Amino acid sequence: MLREERYPKEPPALPQYDISPELKKLVLMFMGAALINFLIAGGLAMGMRIMQEDVPVLGVNTTEQNVLWYAFLTAHGQTMMFGVLSMNTMWFSYYATSKWGRKPLSGITVAKASFWIMEAAIILILLSTLFGFGAGWYNLMPLTFLPGQPDVTWGTGAAATFLTADVLVGVSLTLFCIVIITTVLRGKIAVGTQRRQNADADEVHEHVIHLENLPASVRWASLLGITGWFPRKWRLATPHVSILVVAAFVTAMVQIVGNPGLFVQLAHGFQSIQDPTTASNWLLTKDAWWFFAHPIVYFPLLIFLGGLYFFVPRYGKENSPYNKWVYRPWPFYFAFSVLVFSHHVFMDIPNPVWLQMLSQTATLGIVWPSGLTIITILTFVWRSKISWNITSRFFMAGLAGWAFGGFQGAQTGMWGTDMYLHNTMSIPGHIHMILLLGPLLFAFGVFYAIFPDLTKKHMSKTLGEIHFWMTIFGGFGFALLFNIIGTEGAIRREAVMPDAWGWAMPWLLFFALIVGIAQFLFVYNFARAAKRKPTAEEIAEYNSLHRDPQSMGTAEAA
């Protein structure tokens, strides 16, 4: 019998502003859909691993199995990226913007539309898989239209279905960005100001939260984290928006700048459906895709970095929400998240030299705020007495995964070293480190933390612990293995892995199985808690935390 427990040493008083029931329902819908998508995408990955073990699938021949493998690869990538990671960002951004901005979302209907459109896109992506579509998650045109042998693999209909799905993805992401940006730019927003407590303690101030209609200049400076770079006197005099609202805003701003890249690529695609060899500039198409697709890699990350800044000090019982180092990385995240895109096209020699230089500069540039974030969080931990509950564990494990993956990103961000890593298995290693073991672990942490606020109930701690340790073990296991064989020269996207790397395949399957089983436990835990009625103790706790929804007196929620 599993016991319903509070997470140990859970600090009190997370919720103070109660988000609307409609938004709670939307967040839960996002969570549920993301979990289902995660299981599907994980199942596809498992299928890929099994096929690489040379296990015959339903008696199909080698060619058919290869076609299937690449269809799985494509659907796995896009479902994970959009149906899981992007959806996680969407629910947490909606939640955080409303909760810590202390205001309802501007356009809950539009927010709902973003959900349904994204889920429709995922269904279409999976549908195109049934037709054998497998041009890779990055839809590398003109392969989209030239599969080599349409009667063996996919035809124009499958390609058109996939392109339509990506149009829906772009529309959904754009709606999301509009909702977040308009919510934080319009009307009053919760801000904190700092009052010095005593003359002896330089950095110790009382933080006072209040709703304010900020002038545009102050609002923008605060929302982009520029205030962190103000001289001390100005910084203390400037109202600060919660770091979670900053993170949501930067996430939306980065993505709305990057989204046109997707639409440019898709426009080329639709233009080329009839005659792919004469219509398009495929280098431009590729550049346009990555102009969108590198921001989309940061899209799942940035809001959860805000969560990291918010939750970790909270669990460390350190009250320093307006530390300047918390805000300082954000202008750089905003600037470099878009510019960094071109390191994906380093090996495209015809690209102009200035673009190659820019990409290397931007890649090394974004390492800098990332390094600041990592060290700021670690020093928070070091200077405090952190409570090790499920959320803080997931956060610290996510920080480790993101740090390792980020280091690999720096390697691939330099032309000289990317030469030996580009399109090797170290890239999936990097991606799984930086996304699966970064934002996804952060999302699990937030999931456990806000579930009681959404449902008045707690999930099982025991199952949560098992979920954590199995995910960490399996996830780091296969991501590290990807990295090791990739750095030794194993090529990615090989349906049939050369014999030289055959030894790694059973291990990859083993680690993937561990991760997969853990997610089933998590879904069971989620469904079980969602289904049951809250206990009297849980209701009392929820009510006590929401006794004064308009309370603005403490810094805890800011």
Place this chain on the structure above:
Amino acid sequence: MAAVNLAADYGWGPYTLVYIFIIVVCVTAGGILISMLTTKMREQSALSKRQYRFETWWAIGTAIVLVWLWVISYNWMPPVAFSAIASTPESSIQVVNVTAGQWFWLMNKVSQGPLQPGNSSQVVLTAGEPVKFIAHSVDVNHGFGVFAGPSDGAPILFQMQVIPKLDNVFYYTFKQPGVYMVRCLEYCGYSHPYMTSSITVIPQVAGTNTNTNGTSSSKTIVVPTSAPASNLPSPSSGLIFAESRAGSHILSALYPPALAGMTHLPNIVKGGLS
């Protein structure tokens, strides 16, 4: 003779990267573990401006390291790395046309003239002499990857993307004689894993005629003699097939029946058609 030096030539080869990665992983993991085990509570009032100097020094330190990385890696940027052979006489550069398609490589040296029926689709090059690879794709994106050995397991020497409709140019100087595996490094369809070839590099010997294509590799694909010479890929116009709807289909028509089989039957591609 000028040589093109890439990162590996400065000691930054793949295995160095493995070591760096392992060290960083261990140090980072160790750091996080230590920080977890040694966390301690400090009173809020004890947190002073001085305690945040660590972040300041970290910010400055990482900025310096990143600038240093940018500076040392500048030499590896394509135009800079390739500039080493800018002063080399054209006649001393071995120019190789590379034609990529689903799922084959055709290579021939410009000095040899157009690829003729019966010629090998692979090349023999001389060690120590710069090579200019001009790659074209007849259909989709491919990745021209050359490995430091004849089979899988060898580290990557260099790679470039082969984008349709464009001249994709890469300079390289092979230092050692031997057989170098060529493998497609960009996913290009369901038979992508079988898209391999090889380059043979021979020692630089006075009087050796290096303008002859080799025919010795087990994976040699010989252009069928039944194909009309006028329709063979021309080294002077590598875009010969680029305007076609699907290069592989055009090739199937040009070289029946051998290449037609090659494009669609992975086991045949894997085994070679010689």
